[in-house]
C-alpha cells in the first residue's frame with residue numbers, strides 16, 4: 068500500500084475533528100497514512116491517533132506559534148515522509164498544502180468532495196459544475212469537511228521531531244473579533260441574514276438563534292454592502308467565504324448564484340423567505356415561506372425547548 | 376523602487392450559466408472577465424506603486440484569448456502587460472502553471488507579487504502560495520487590507536479575528552475583498568489599453584501529473600420540503616433534529 072501524509076488540522080491548541088475525516092479520505096485513496104501535527108506543544112499529538120494510522124509525528128517548532136506559510140511548509144516538508152499529502156480544505160491548510168506541494172514539485176487538487184480510486188472530484192465554477200481528475204503519482208489533496216466519515220480514535224503512537232523554520236512574516240498585532248461569536252469559516256451551523264432582514268439591528272434575532280445552536284451568524288453581500296454594521300468578515304459567497312457546514316439557515320436571502328457559490332454544498336439548507344418563488348427554495352431541504360418576523364420567534368422557541 | 380507584478384486570470388463571468396455537454400463544460404457562450412479577486416490584487420498593486428513608486432506589470436498565463444483581460448488591467452492603470460505561453464501547452468496542472476509563472480516572475484525581476492485569493496473558476500487558491508514556494512519567497516494569503524509605510528503590512532484572517540502582519544523581504548500576497556473599493560477604468564485608460572502591446576514570453580513547464588477525467592453538472596439535490604407560514608418553523612425544527620440529525 069502506498070504511503071500518505073495527513074497534515075492534522077488544529078484549532079485552539081488541539082486536534083480539530085476534521086482530522087479524523089482525513090484519515091478516511093486517505094484510506095479511500097488506498098493509502099496508509101501517517102499523521103503529521105504542526106505544534107509548539109507536542110502533547111496535543113496524543114489526540115491524533117486513529118484506527119488505520121500506525122504513526123503520528125508531532126512536528127514541534129517555534130515557527131508554529133503563528134501562521135507563517137513559508138516556515139510552516141519548510142518544517143512540515145522536512146519532517147513528513149513522502150507520499151500523497153492530505154489536508155483539510157480550510158483556508159490555512161489549503162495554503163500550507165499548496166506550499167508543501169510546490170516544495171516537492173507536486174501538483175495539488177483542492178476541495179475534494181469525492182474519491183474513487185485515484186479519481187478525485189471537486190466543485191468548479193463555484194459549484195456550478197463538478198470536475199473529476201486522476202492522479203498519476205504523488206500529489207497534494209485538500210478535502211472538504213463533512214464529506215468523509217470520521218475514523219475512530221485510538222491510542223496515538225507519537226514520535227516528536229523538533230524543527231525550526233525561518234519565519235518570513237512578523238505578526239504586529241492580533242485584532243480579536245469584536246464579538247465572541249464563531250466565524251462562519253469555523254462553524255458547523257450557520258444562520259445568515261440578507262437584505263430581507265430590513266435593518267442591521269434585526270440581526271439580533273439571528274444572534275439569538277445562533278446562541279441556542281452554537282452557530283455562527285453570516286450575511287449576504289447585499290446586507291454587507293448596505294449596512295456598515297455588518298462586516299465583510301460575515302459575508303458568505305463568491306466574494307465572501309465559502310462554507311460547508313452541517314446546517315445553513317438562510318433568512319431573507321434571495322439565493323443569488325454568487326451567494327449559492329459560497330454555501331450550496333452545506334449538508335442541510337433551511338430557507339426562510341416571504342417570496343415563495345425565491346431561488347433559494349430550489350436549494351433548500353426545508354423551506355419556510357413566511358416573513359422572518361413570523362418565523363424566527365417560532366423557530367427560536369422550538370429550538371430552545373429542544374436544546375434545553 | 377519596487378518592481379510589482381500582479382497575476383490576473385481570464386474566467387467566465389460569475390453570473391454565467393455553466394453548461395456541460397458530454398463530459399466537458401461548454402464555455403463557448405460565456406462572457407469572460409478578469410477573475411473578481413484579481414481586481415483587488417490590481418488595486419493593491421496600484422496602491423503599492425502610489426506609495427513607493429516603481430512599476431506594476433500584469434502577468435497572465437494563457438493563449439492569445441487572454442490578451443483581453445490584460446488590456447482590461449491596463450485600462451485600470453497597470454504599466455506593462457505580459458502573457459506567458461507556449462504553443463505546446465494544454466490542460467496544465469497546478470505544478471506546471473506555478474512553475475511557468477514563477478519563471479516568468481523571475482524573468483521580470485519582480486520584488487513583490489499580488490494575486491487574487493482564488494480564481495473564480497477553480498476556487499483553488501493554490502497559485503499564490505505555490506508560486507511563492509518556488510521563488511523561495513514569503514507568502515500571505517487572503518489579505519483584506521494593506522499599507523506601505525515602512526514596508527508592507529497586511530491584514531489577514533487568523534483564528535478568532537485578524538492579524539496585522541509585516542512582510543519581511545520578497546513576497547507573494549493574495550487578496551480578498553476586504554473593505555477595498557477598486558478603481559474602474561477611465562476613458563483615457565481605455566484608449567491607452569487599446570494601443571497597448573502585450574509582451575508574450577515563453578517558459579518551461581513540467582509534464583502534468585493530474586489529468587481531467589470528466590466534468591459534470593452538480594449532483595441534483597432531491598426536492599426539499601416547503602411549508603407555508605411562520606408556524607411551520609416548529610415542524611422544521613423537529614425535522615432538523617429527527618430527520619436531518621444536525622442539531
Ligand SMILES: Cc1cc2nc3c(=O)[nH]c(=O)nc-3n(C[C@H](O)[C@H](O)[C@H](O)COP(=O)(O)OP(=O)(O)OC[C@H]3O[C@@H](n4cnc5c(N)ncnc54)[C@H](O)[C@@H]3O)c2cc1C
Nearest residue numbers: 261262263287288289304305306307319320321341358359
Ligand atoms: C461579482 C459578484 C460577486 C458577488 N459576491 C457575492 C457574495 O459573495 N455573496 C453574496 O451574498 N452575494 C454576492 N453577490 C451579490 C448577489 O448577486 C446578490 O445581489 C446578493 O446575494 C443579494 O443579497 P440578498 O439575497 O440579501 O438580497 P436580495 O436579493 O435583495 O433578497 C432579499 C430577499 O429577502 C426577502 N425578504 C424581504 N423581506 C423579508 C422578510 N420580512 N422576511 C423574509 N424574507 C424577506 C425577499 O423576498 C428577497 O428574496 C455578488 C455579485 C457579483 C456581481
